[in-house]
Each structure stands twice: as structure tokens, then as C-alpha cells.
Amino acid sequence: MSSPALIEQLDSxxxxxxxxxxxxxxxxxxxxxxxxxxxxxxxxxxHPDFRSQLKAxxxxxxxxxxxxxxxxxxxxxxxxARSFAPRRLRPEEEQILxxxxxxxxxxxxxxRFNFALSVTAHALALILIVTxxxxxxxxxxxxxxxxxxxxxxxxxxxxxxxxxxxAAGGGGSGDHDRLQASRGHLPERSLDQFASPEVVIHNxxxxxxxxxxxxxxxxxxxPDNRLPNLGDLRSRVAGPPSNGTGYGSSIGSxxxxxxxxxxxxxxxxxxxxxxxxxxxxxxxxxxxxxAIYKPDPEYSPEARQAKYQGTVVLSLIVAPDGRAHGxxxxxxxxxxxxxxxxxxxxxxxxxxxxxxxxxxxxAVDVEVNFRLF
Amino acid sequence: MRILECETDxxxxxxxxxxxPLRFAELYESNFERVYAFVAYRVRDREEAQDLTAEIxxxxxxxxxxxxxHGKPFVAWLLGIATKVLADRWERLGKQQQVQAYELEEAGIxxxxxxxxxxxxxxDGLPPDQRQVIIRRFVDQRSVREIAQELGRSEGAVKxxxxxxxxxxxxxxxxxxx
Numbered sequence: 001m002s003s004p005a006l007i008e009q010l011d012s013x014x015x016x017x018x019x020x021x022x023x024x025x026x027x028x029x030x031x032x033x034x035x036x037x038x039x040x041x042x043x044x045x046x047h048p049d050f051r052s053q054l055k056a057x058x059x060x061x062x063x064x065x066x067x068x069x070x071x072x073x074x075x076x077x078x079x080x081a082r083s084f085a086p087r088r089l090r091p092e093e094e095q096i097l098x099x100x101x102x103x104x105x106x107x108x109x110x111x112r113f114n115f116a117l118s119v120t121a122h123a124l125a126l127i128l129i130v131t132x133x134x135x136x137x138x139x140x141x142x143x144x145x146x147x148x149x150x151x152x153x154x155x156x157x158x159x160x161x162x163x164x165x166x167a168a169g170g171g172g173s174g175d176h177d178r179l180q181a182s183r184g185h186l187p188e189r190s191l192d193q194f195a196s197p198e199v200v201i202h203n204x205x206x207x208x209x210x211x212x213x214x215x216x217x218x219x220x221x222x223p224d225n226r227l228p229n230l231g232d233l234r235s236r237v238a239g240p241p242s243n244g245t246g247y248g249s250s251i252g253s254x255x256x257x258x259x260x261x262x263x264x265x266x267x268x269x270x271x272x273x274x275x276x277x278x279x280x281x282x283x284x285x286x287x288x289x290x291a292i293y294k295p296d297p298e299y300s301p302e303a304r305q306a307k308y309q310g311t312v313v314l315s316l317i318v319a320p321d322g323r324a325h326g327x328x329x330x331x332x333x334x335x336x337x338x339x340x341x342x343x344x345x346x347x348x349x350x351x352x353x354x355x356x357x358x359x360x361x362x363a364v365d366v367e368v369n370f371r372l373f
Numbered sequence: 374m375r376i377l378e379c380e381t382d383x384x385x386x387x388x389x390x391x392x393x394p395l396r397f398a399e400l401y402e403s404n405f406e407r408v409y410a411f412v413a414y415r416v417r418d419r420e421e422a423q424d425l426t427a428e429i430x431x432x433x434x435x436x437x438x439x440x441x442x443h444g445k446p447f448v449a450w451l452l453g454i455a456t457k458v459l460a461d462r463w464e465r466l467g468k469q470q471q472v473q474a475y476e477l478e479e480a481g482i483x484x485x486x487x488x489x490x491x492x493x494x495x496x497d498g499l500p501p502d503q504r505q506v507i508i509r510r511f512v513d514q515r516s517v518r519e520i521a522q523e524l525g526r527s528e529g530a531v532k533x534x535x536x537x538x539x540x541x542x543x544x545x546x547x548x549x550x551x
Contacts, residue, residue: 044413062394
């Protein structure tokens with residue numbers, strides 16, 4: 001009989017044996033009959049992993065009942081060293097995780113559907129973990145600072161730090177005289193004014209003598225003249241002494257307690273305290289300052305917790321030395337971000353604005369954006 | 374199955390296992406096939422044969438301290454435990470009459486058990502593809518078609534592997550016993 005015929009005959013016989021162990025197979029080739037005898041014995045072949053699993057269980061039992069004084073760690077070492085002497089691995093054991101290929105790894109056969117289901121679930125979980133970084137809300141903040149130089153207003157004047165909210169400082173009053181205020185030197189400058197300056201003194205014997213001042217920050221440099229008497233700096237009238245045409249008790253054509261044509265306690269033609277003409281605005285021959293060092297502002301804890309975002313607008317003066325002075329919040333954001341913006345911008349360094357090639361102080365507004373990404 | 378070279382080796386190993394139960398693993402390795410073949414000869418169901426084999430070895434481990442060397446092979450002691458375990462099993466099943474048929478002294482039983490144990494051991498030494506076909510065919514009870522699909526081979530190739538595996542086992546069995 002040919003070999004293919006023997007193979008088919010053997011397979012048919014094995015099919016019969018698997019169906020009915022007690023079946024008597026006759027009329028087969030002698031070789032096939034002998035092989036079928038072996039096949040009948042092989043029906044009771046133990047599962048390939050049963051032997052190793054039983055051995056592992058026996059080792060566990062031995063460890064549990066062992067009277068050795070060795071620790072479990074030592075016992076494990078003993079197992080590895082002598083009881084589990086290296087032996088030749090079976091083909092299934094040589095593979096790494098045979099169930100990855102749908103093969104059985106224990107004493108029970110692997111079900112391919114369950115295996116596929118498990119692989120799919122694990123793959124989905126892995127994809128979910130890997131991609132979670134893309135769709136989860138980020139917890140880090142990225143701060144973006146934008147230096148915005150706002151176009152200068154029509155006015156050439158600027159209110160300083162301690163001035164009123166008007167655009168420029170200024171002040172002045174007078175006796176409602178027909179004469180213009182006479183020219184003279186500038187009174188003392190102070191942020192607190194107790195007595196307004198007068199050229200023509202009405203009360204020559206005050207109960208409490210107080211030096212007359214104008215409301216101008218002392219650190220502001222104002223070109224003064226060296227005239228012996230008080231008066232208006234810009235007046236073209238040398239005399240006779242006059243407090244001017246304004247209304248009030250001071251010097252000038254304005255109203256208030258200052259000096260000049262404005263309204264308030266300052267000097268000049270503006271409103272409120274301060275001095276007109278001390279700081280430039282960008283434009284008209286004045287270049288814009290440029291930030292050259294901008295450390296990031298910190299996020300305040302409460303704003304970070306609330307995931308609060310927005311923009312703080314600060315008004316400031318960039319001095320000729322490149323530092324920011326007179327920082328003032330123009331648009332507030334709250335939750336501590338205003339303070340954080342001021343803290344940061346105070347550390348900024350600018351390339352100063354220039355006028356006629358020389359560094360000059362210039363007033364600018366700066367936007368500080370707080371964004372969470 | 375590792376055949377112990379002489380009685381002295383086995384005796385030393387038993388004494389070592391009595392002092393250190395972890396050494397019982399070596400006795401287990403030497404006698405597993407024979408005990409399993411002995412049980413499988415009487416219990417046709419593979420799962421039951423495996424359960425009983427496990428019970429026998431656990432009992433042997435538990436009572437190893439009571440073992441006394443009288444010159445008989447260790448496997449004889451193990452098969453004695455197996456006989457009791459099988460008797461208990463049949464008793465539980467109400468089939469006491471069958472116990473008598475399984476006496477060790479029964480003519481030819483020892484040789485049959487030895488042959489079957491040898492056959493089981495030889496399966497482990499088959500080439501991987503042949504062994505895989507034998508395992509799938511006889512342990513997992515798969516059809517040739519299922520095995521062919523699993524292994525990605527033709528049914529004819531699987532049948533040929535099956536044929537060669539049995540031929541290899543037959544020739545090796547002959548060489549062992551001739």
C-alpha cells in the first residue's frame with residue numbers, strides 16, 4: 001500500500017478512536033494497526049502543562065510544610081538551585097506567552113474567541129492610555145506676554161503716578177486779576193499740599209505758617225528759573241506781581257491750588273496734580289521702547305485653580321535706563337493676576353525710547369495675557 | 374523520566390527529601406510518568422487521571438517522613454499510594470468490585486504501565502511540529518482540519534506530520550524494548 005493511502009487509513013482510524021475508544025478497527029494495514037495501537041495509548045497523554053503545574057504545587061506544599069529554618073527567600077533560592085534544575089524547555093515553553101498566538105498555556109485549551117476578546121480589550125485600553133495625553137485637559141499653563149504699544153493720545157501731557165486720573169497734570173488759579181501771573185520760580189514740590197503758592201500774599205500773618213507747595217512728585221525734574229520771587233514759570237510777564245487771571249487762591253490762569261493754566265494742584269495746563277511735559281508719548285519723533293528682557297509672570301494659585309484667563313493692561317513709563325516705572329493697572333483682571341503682572345513687568349527691561357537719538361522717558365501701555373493651555 | 378542509576382542513588386535521594394521536602398521535586402520528576410500511566414490505565418478520563426495523580430503525589434509528599442527503605446523501588450511505594458487512592462475513588466463511586474482488578478501483582482500490568490510511561494516520555498522528545506500535532510490531536514481532541522487552520526498548513530501536511538510522529542514513536546519504542 002502506498003504511503004498516502006497509509007496516511008489516510010491512519011487518520012481515519014484515529015478519527016474512529018477519538019469518537020469511540022472501544023471501537024475495534026479491522027481491515028487495516030499491519031503498519032497502520034501498530035500505529036493505531038500507539039494512538040490508542042496516546043489518548044491518555046497528560047496535558048503538556050500538567051506536569052509542571054503539579055510540580056509547582058508540590059513545591060508550594062513542600063515550602064508550607066518544610067521544617068527548614070531557611071526563609072522563604074532562601075527556600076526559593078534552593079528551589080532554583082537544585083530542585084528546579086535546568087531542564088530542556090518544551091516547544092510551548094520556548095515561546096514567550098504562547099497564548100498570544102491563541103495556543104493553550106495551561107491545562108485548559110485556550111478559546112480563540114476569548115483570546116481575541118482579551119487582545120482587543122487590552123489594545124483599546126492601551127490606545128486610550130496613549131491618546132489620553134492628547135484629549136485630556138492640560139494642567140500646565142503657558143503664559144504669553146504681548147507688548148502692545150498703544151497710539152499716543154492727542155494730548156502731549158501725561159499724568160504721573162501720583163497724579164489724578166486725568167491725562168496730564170496741571171493747575172493754577174489766580175485772583176481773577178486783569179494782569180497775567182508774573183514770572184517767578186517754582187514753589188516747593190510735594191505730594192501733599194497744605195498751602196497754595198501766591199505771588200501776592202493775602203494773608204501775611206497766618207496762624208500756622210506752612211510752606212506753599214504745588215502737587216508735583218519731588219522726583220520729577222522740572223526746569224526752574226532762578227528768579228527770587230515765586231511766580232509762573234512760563235509767564236512772559238515779569239511784573240508787576242500778580243496771581244493771575246484765574247480763579248482760586250494760587251498762581252495762574254486756571255482754577256485750583258496749583259500753578260499755571262490748568263485745573264488742580266499741579267503745574268501747567270493739565271488737570272490735577274503733576275507736571276505737564278515731563279514724559280513723552282510714542283510718535284512725533286519719539287521711537288517706541290522695545291522689551292528686551294521679559295520674564296514670565298506667575299499664575300496666582302487661585303486663578304490657576306479657577307482656570308481663569310484674560311488680559312491685564314498696565315500703564316507704565318519706560319525710563320531712559322530701560323526700567324519700568326509708575327506701573328498702574330489700566331484694565332484689571334483680578335484674582336491676583338494684576339499683582340502678578342505688575343511683579344513681572346517691573347522686572348522687564350526695555351531698550352528705551354529715543355528722541356533725537358537720545359533716550360527719553362516714554363509712557364506706554366502694556367498688555368499681559370494670561371492663558372491656560 | 375530520569376532513571377535512577379542504582380538503588381543507592383534513590384535511597385540517598387529519598388533520605389535527602391525526608392530531610393528537605395523541597396528535594397521531593399527530584400523524586401517527582403523521576404516517577405511522574407509511571408504514576409500517571411498507572412492511573413491512566415485504570416481511569417480513562419484524562420482530567421480525572423490528572424486529578425488522581427496530583428492527589429497521589431500530594432499524599433506521598435505528606436507521608437514521606439513515614440517512608441522506610443526496604444529495598445523496593447520508590448515507585449512501588451508511590452503505586453501503593455495510587456492503589457489506595459484509586460480504591461477510595463471507586464469506593465466513593467460505589468464500584469468496590471473493580472478494585473480487585475487493579476492489584477499490582479496482576480500479570481502484565483507493570484510492563485504495560487512501563488511501556489505507556491515510556492511512550493508519554495517519548496512524546497516530549499518529538500520534533501516540535503510533530504509534537505504539536507500529537508498534542509492537538511490527542512490531548513485537545515482537535516480534528517485535522519482544525520489543526521491545519523491553526524498551524525496554517527494543509528490538511529495533508531498535518532496528516533503526514535501525524536503519521537511521521539507515530540512512526541517515530543514506534544521506532545523509538547522498539548529501540549527501547551528490543
